[in-house]
Amino acid sequence: MVRTVLVTGANRGLGLEFARQYLADGWRVHACCRRPDEARDLGALMNGSNGAVRRLDVRDGRAIRDLRRAIGDEAIDVLVNNAGIFGGRRQSVRDLDYAMWEETVRTNVLGPYRVAEALADRIEAGSMKTIANISSLMGSIAGNGSGGDHIYRTSKTALNMVTANLARDLAGRGIAVLAFHPGWARTDMGGPDAAVSPAESVAGMRRRIAAATPGRSGRFLDYDGRPLDW
Numbered sequence: 001m002v003r004t005v006l007v008t009g010a011n012r013g014l015g016l017e018f019a020r021q022y023l024a025d026g027w028r029v030h031a032c033c034r035r036p037d038e039a040r041d042l043g044a045l046m047n048g049s050n051g052a053v054r055r056l057d058v059r060d061g062r063a064i065r066d067l068r069r070a071i072g073d074e075a076i077d078v079l080v081n082n083a084g085i086f087g088g089r090r091q092s093v094r095d096l097d098y099a100m101w102e103e104t105v106r107t108n109v110l111g112p113y114r115v116a117e118a119l120a121d122r123i124e125a126g127s128m129k130t131i132a133n134i135s136s137l138m139g140s141i142a143g144n145g146s147g148g149d150h151i152y153r154t155s156k157t158a159l160n161m162v163t164a165n166l167a168r169d170l171a172g173r174g175i176a177v178l179a180f181h182p183g184w185a186r187t188d189m190g191g192p193d194a195a196v197s198p199a200e201s202v203a204g205m206r207r208r209i210a211a212a213t214p215g216r217s218g219r220f221l222d223y224d225g226r227p228l229d230w
């Protein structure tokens with residue numbers, strides 16, 4: 001049976017790697033990005049596959065509704081809510097960019113929530129019934145030893161609560177919801193000195209996604225499967 005995954009922010013970084021690995025495993029991939037016309041690496045990857053590149057800005061409610069219509073009655077086994085932004089440089093207690101804070105919450109919190117909400121019935125129709133929210137250890141309250149980065153941290157903390165809350169709300173429909181820290185990964189966001197390759201990070205998260213069950217829902221996991229404190 002061919003499995004189906006939908007990945008947001010699939011044109012670069014970890015999202016592109018999710019698309020690459022799922023395609024290589026024979027999955028049907030709905031690879032979402034803001035500007036399909038400019039997504040050359042993704043276009044080359046998807047060329048000849050039975051998947052689809054789909055236009056999606058996760059801040060745009062209408063675009064999410066259009067995506068839902070495009071999916072029709074197809075089942076989605078796994079949703080990877082990967083799209084995210086860091087929120088710029090002005091995140092300190094001395095200098096905070098409020099407009100960027102709002103933008104980051106729209107992208108990192110409302111975006112994943114809305115996509116999950118719109119696709120919940122398609123995920124329920126799937127065989128794996130799993131939502132993976134790509135969060136960050138920087139959203140952990142227990143793990144915050146250094147302060148700073150208010151915008152990014154608070155957005156990922158909120159995404160963690162979305163994860164825990166949706167896990168409860170969707171449990172009756174058999175849907176598992178997980179939050180992941182992908183590690184410090186070598187992408188545009190992580191930078192060239194980051195510790196983990198996208199390939200290793202995504203391979204680890206895919207293993208935990210494959211092992212997800214309703215009984216193990218609502219957890220915050222490192223890419224290598226280690227449970228993290230909220």
Ligand SMILES: NC(=O)c1ccc[n+]([C@@H]2O[C@H](COP(=O)([O-])OP(=O)(O)OC[C@H]3O[C@@H](n4cnc5c(N)ncnc54)[C@H](OP(=O)(O)O)[C@@H]3O)[C@@H](O)[C@H]2O)c1
Nearest residue numbers: 009013014034057058082083084136184185187188189190
């Ligand atoms: N790399 C790390 O070390 C690290 C660590 C912890 C957590 N994370 C999380 O992992 C996820 C992926 O990060 P990454 O490292 O791959 O970052 P990245 O290289 O900066 O890629 C971010 C992706 O998100 C997309 N995106 C941003 N805003 C969007 C929007 N409004 N609608 C749709 N797509 C949007 C980007 O698309 P455009 O090309 O259109 O901008 C891009 O595809 C993020 O949620 C990030 O917070 C990363």
